[in-house]
Amino acid sequence: MHQLSFPLALSFAPGGESRQAALVRQLKAAILTGQLAPGDRLPASRALAAALGIARNTVLLAYQRLQAEGFIAGDRRGTRVAALPLADARRPAPAPVAGMLASRAGQLPRRSGDALLPFAPGVPDLNAFPWPAWRRQLQHAWGEVSARQLVHAPAGGEPALRAAIARFLRLRRGVDCSPEQVFVVAGGALALDACARLLADPGATAWLENPGYPAARSAFIAAGLKVVAVPVDRDGMAADAERWQVQPPRLIFLTPAHQYPLGAVLSLERRLDLLQRAAPGQCWIIEDDYDSEFDHARPGQRPLPALQGLVADAPVIYIGTFSKLLYPGLRVAYMVVPRWAVRHFGEALEALYRAGQAVEQRALARFFDSGRLLRHLRAMGPVYRRRQDALRAELERRFDASAILGGQAGLHLCLRLPAELPDKAVVERAAAHGVVARALSDYAIDAGDGAHNGLLLGYGMADEAHIPALFHQLAAAF
Amino acid sequence: MHQLSFPLALSFAPGGESRQAALVRQLKAAILTGQLAPGDRLPASRALAAALGIARNTVLLAYQRLQAEGFIAGDRRGTRVAALPLADARRPAPAPVAGMLASRAGQLPRRSGDALLPFAPGVPDLNAFPWPAWRRQLQHAWGEVSARQLVHAPAGGEPALRAAIARFLRLRRGVDCSPEQVFVVAGGALALDACARLLADPGATAWLENPGYPAARSAFIAAGLKVVAVPVDRDGMAADAERWQVQPPRLIFLTPAHQYPLGAVLSLERRLDLLQRAAPGQCWIIEDDYDSEFDHARPGQRPLPALQGLVADAPVIYIGTFSKLLYPGLRVAYMVVPRWAVRHFGEALEALYRAGQAVEQRALARFFDSGRLLRHLRAMGPVYRRRQDALRAELERRFDASAILGGQAGLHLCLRLPAELPDKAVVERAAAHGVVARALSDYAIDAGDGAHNGLLLGYGMADEAHIPALFHQLAAAF
Numbered sequence: 001m002h003q004l005s006f007p008l009a010l011s012f013a014p015g016g017e018s019r020q021a022a023l024v025r026q027l028k029a030a031i032l033t034g035q036l037a038p039g040d041r042l043p044a045s046r047a048l049a050a051a052l053g054i055a056r057n058t059v060l061l062a063y064q065r066l067q068a069e070g071f072i073a074g075d076r077r078g079t080r081v082a083a084l085p086l087a088d089a090r091r092p093a094p095a096p097v098a099g100m101l102a103s104r105a106g107q108l109p110r111r112s113g114d115a116l117l118p119f120a121p122g123v124p125d126l127n128a129f130p131w132p133a134w135r136r137q138l139q140h141a142w143g144e145v146s147a148r149q150l151v152h153a154p155a156g157g158e159p160a161l162r163a164a165i166a167r168f169l170r171l172r173r174g175v176d177c178s179p180e181q182v183f184v185v186a187g188g189a190l191a192l193d194a195c196a197r198l199l200a201d202p203g204a205t206a207w208l209e210n211p212g213y214p215a216a217r218s219a220f221i222a223a224g225l226k227v228v229a230v231p232v233d234r235d236g237m238a239a240d241a242e243r244w245q246v247q248p249p250r251l252i253f254l255t256p257a258h259q260y261p262l263g264a265v266l267s268l269e270r271r272l273d274l275l276q277r278a279a280p281g282q283c284w285i286i287e288d289d290y291d292s293e294f295d296h297a298r299p300g301q302r303p304l305p306a307l308q309g310l311v312a313d314a315p316v317i318y319i320g321t322f323s324k325l326l327y328p329g330l331r332v333a334y335m336v337v338p339r340w341a342v343r344h345f346g347e348a349l350e351a352l353y354r355a356g357q358a359v360e361q362r363a364l365a366r367f368f369d370s371g372r373l374l375r376h377l378r379a380m381g382p383v384y385r386r387r388q389d390a391l392r393a394e395l396e397r398r399f400d401a402s403a404i405l406g407g408q409a410g411l412h413l414c415l416r417l418p419a420e421l422p423d424k425a426v427v428e429r430a431a432a433h434g435v436v437a438r439a440l441s442d443y444a445i446d447a448g449d450g451a452h453n454g455l456l457l458g459y460g461m462a463d464e465a466h467i468p469a470l471f472h473q474l475a476a477a478f
Numbered sequence: 479m480h481q482l483s484f485p486l487a488l489s490f491a492p493g494g495e496s497r498q499a500a501l502v503r504q505l506k507a508a509i510l511t512g513q514l515a516p517g518d519r520l521p522a523s524r525a526l527a528a529a530l531g532i533a534r535n536t537v538l539l540a541y542q543r544l545q546a547e548g549f550i551a552g553d554r555r556g557t558r559v560a561a562l563p564l565a566d567a568r569r570p571a572p573a574p575v576a577g578m579l580a581s582r583a584g585q586l587p588r589r590s591g592d593a594l595l596p597f598a599p600g601v602p603d604l605n606a607f608p609w610p611a612w613r614r615q616l617q618h619a620w621g622e623v624s625a626r627q628l629v630h631a632p633a634g635g636e637p638a639l640r641a642a643i644a645r646f647l648r649l650r651r652g653v654d655c656s657p658e659q660v661f662v663v664a665g666g667a668l669a670l671d672a673c674a675r676l677l678a679d680p681g682a683t684a685w686l687e688n689p690g691y692p693a694a695r696s697a698f699i700a701a702g703l704k705v706v707a708v709p710v711d712r713d714g715m716a717a718d719a720e721r722w723q724v725q726p727p728r729l730i731f732l733t734p735a736h737q738y739p740l741g742a743v744l745s746l747e748r749r750l751d752l753l754q755r756a757a758p759g760q761c762w763i764i765e766d767d768y769d770s771e772f773d774h775a776r777p778g779q780r781p782l783p784a785l786q787g788l789v790a791d792a793p794v795i796y797i798g799t800f801s802k803l804l805y806p807g808l809r810v811a812y813m814v815v816p817r818w819a820v821r822h823f824g825e826a827l828e829a830l831y832r833a834g835q836a837v838e839q840r841a842l843a844r845f846f847d848s849g850r851l852l853r854h855l856r857a858m859g860p861v862y863r864r865r866q867d868a869l870r871a872e873l874e875r876r877f878d879a880s881a882i883l884g885g886q887a888g889l890h891l892c893l894r895l896p897a898e899l900p901d902k903a904v905v906e907r908a909a910a911h912g913v914v915a916r917a918l919s920d921y922a923i924d925a926g927d928g929a930h931n932g933l934l935l936g937y938g939m940a941d942e943a944h945i946p947a948l949f950h951q952l953a954a955a956f
Contacts, residue, residue, distance in 0.1 A: 084747065084750050101822045115630060126629070135620050147594055174503075187831075189830070267548060268547055268549065269548065282574050284575055310506075310510060311510060315576075329833075329835060344580045344582075345579060347583040352697070356806065358807050
């Protein structure tokens with residue numbers, strides 16, 4: 001028997017491999033690692049079968065497969081390892097690309113904290129949601145499923161859902177739109193991504209609120225945009241004439257209804273100023289109507305309607321999601337684009353992304369139409385308001401009321417901390433007490449200057465009866 | 479009564495507006511369009527109420543809201559329109575950004591054709607899928623849902639699904655992976671997007687097969703990469719040493735198992751050559767294992783296992799989707815990354831996208847574990863093979879066998895057309911006959927040279943008994 005140039009004993013990969021597959025895998029590995037060199041002769045099938053204690057046919061089939069794949073070549077004189085370009089293929093040294101990936105990962109803002117622990121911001125009360133009703137809608141939608149709903153959907157989404165969203169936004173948020181202006185997309189991150197990629201070229205200037213939404217920053221950085229940090233004051237994003245001149249933007253991302261994370265409302269003067277400066281058509285305004293579903297302002301203090309609805313046909317993209325109205329894992333968001341942009345936006349969106357989830361979208365449309373979703377929304381308003389009041393009361397016992405920001409809408413409050421309490425250290429200590437707070441400095445674009453030191457505290461999941469005890473846990477971190 | 483400077487008659491927006499909301503909207507519009515100028519006095523509430531035939535309280539509340547929003551200001555002497563920066567906000571002229579969007583839309587490859595008409599490529603037989611079993615798994619997963627599954631999932635996906643995919647790929651495709659190397663993402667387009675954005679900087683060089691997958695081209699163009707068209711011959715992508723020197727790539731996208739759209743199998747020599755050249759770690763290979771689920775090759779001709787499994791730890795990202803195993807609208811795909819890239823890739827993915835659909839992922843994992851999904855896969859192999867045979871027989875009656883390409887795997891055949899039958903004209907005529915074919919020239923990167931003239935013909939949905947009649951419809955377009 002011809003001696004194999006390496007010891008072969010059949011061993012099996014985890015997961016249940018056949019003998020033939022194991023033999024093929026091991027012979028390949030031997031060839032690829034150079035244990036078997038080009039030109040080396042393989043043992044006769046009968047001899048190898050005997051040595052391994054397996055059927056000869058198994059060896060024959062393994063050789064046949066290795067030959068079909070090009071690893072070995074057979075002629076009358078026997079079976080030999082093929083001549084293959086193997087010089088350095090044995091052990092890659094992926095240092096440069098690995099380093100690049102690591103630096104890319106380091107560049108992007110990090111998310112952290114368990115979303116289900118107390119005070120994690122941005123999570124609605126998942127226990128209060130009418131799950132049975134939602135499951136029934138899903139079941140119903142699956143019951144009437146057709147092939148049409150299982151292939152890729154045209155960009156924009158299911159017509160019934162687009163219509164329901166347009167109606168909802170017109171009535172609740174003063175958005176000026178018809179259903180064909182509404183594009184349903186797979187989540188808020190995708191909406192930001194589409195803006196960054198379809199509305200600007202790499203290298204273009206994008207304005208972001210500072211502090212601001214990290215996911216918007218990620219999307220813009222990833223699209224190669226030049227991010228400009230615009231300060232925020234009590235009237236929202238504060239962009240003066242000089243900035244317009246020196247750093248003219250292609251994109252402006254902002255959260256006018258309830259600035260994320262500080263909670264300021266963009267004043268009417270600033271809204272109109274933005275729209276006027278955008279009117280010549282050199283830039284897009286991206287209005288993220290973040291958190292506007294749950295509006296806690298008292299009568300006479302209703303939040304301003306959407307900026308989008310102020311001036312017809314302005315270059316505004318309005319963004320919203322169902323993450324808080326239903327649940328974050330649903331991954332359904334929507335964008336409202338100006339009438340004059342509908343056609344090209346739709347074409348570009350369709351070229352870049354594939355739409356699906358038509359069944360879920362139909363269930364969602366029916367959920368709207370049944371009135372059940374809006375009933376849930378109305379029921380949750382006072383619940384969240386009570387939770388906010390309870391959290392605010394705890395905060396006010398320890399901090400000056402002026403340090404507590406936001407709260408006109410949404411599911412979190414923002415607390416400014418004194419310099420001697422660095423937010424990241426507090427967050428770390430809080431985590432040790434089983435409580436999640438998010439550091440305000442994580443939202444700052446230039447975190448180095450320490451101008452934004454504070455905490456974001458979510459109250460979506462916390463029953464107000466438990467808030468004092470939970471806050472006690474958090475307070476241990478101060 | 480003070481005379482309003484414009485005629486006001488209450489009219490209601492579609493969708494059911496309250497009187498108060500209608501009045502607020504109309505007064506705002508009058509202010510924003512300049513019909514009411516800054517400083518103009520508004521009529522007394524009582525007088526306006528009488529004139530419009532509505533309750534005085536409605537007018538008072540409308541004024542209150544307009545004041546809260548900053549549109550009007552009240553003092554002892556009455557209510558006046560506020561001074562607002564309105565100069566040019568009335569009618570935007572969005573020409574420049576609209577033009578930019580249009581050119582972006584024009585740059586991106588277009589998709590077309592109804593996916594449910596005969597010969598539309600890339601659609602599996604949605605009628606043959608075991609829907610009741612899948613619905614049961616979904617229902618079961620919803621039945622045991624917890625809050626944890628409804629918030630954003632960590633990048634990577636549900637552990638049970640990652641494990642099922644790793645097992646499937648190890649056994650069926652020779653992919654060298656453990657579950658933590660598998661990242662479940664929301665669709666194949668997102669996987670391409672993640673590669674384009676996380677593995678390269680804008681301006682970097684990306685190689686694509688020519689003709690090749692338009693969605694990859696879209697993703698790379700949108701990420702600002704420089705796309706280099708690499709020709710394809712019968713052994714797959716043909717990149718010679720000169721190209722490596724002159725246009726060294728950061729990314730190489732390819733479909734080694736069954737080149738999309740021509741169907742060539744990348745030879746072992748070329749696989750090893752690619753891996754060897756990539757070994758110094760200056761570039762990434764993106765292996766799209768497109769269509770490998772349905773493998774029609776006869777015994778002894780089994781398609782080569784994945785390139786990814788040839789050399790351990792090579793800089794290869796392996797991509798696959800569930801679009802054909804289940805349905806395109808599901809939007810679940812997966813990426814397998816090298817061990818050394820797992821941590822940074824996961825971090826970057828998590829910063830850039832938000833994962834969800836945990837319930838669907840759990841259903842899918844159970845579907846795998848139950849064996850039902852693989853039974854479906856095995857059952858469909860012979861079905862698709864018969865359909866392909868029927869289509870091939872029709873094609874061979876009219877065209878030389880050498881004009882028919884591909885068919886070792888997947889759900890389409892490629893037909894090269896003679897120059898006197900320009901593919902786009904054939905596609906257009908076919909559409910008029912209710913048949914969808916896709917033009918091969920749509921897959922060419924430089925479509926101008928006419929080198930790629932042909933049709934992609936899908937047979938996934940077509941029963942073989944109907945193929946002759948359907949082909950007759952198509953043949954009318956020749």
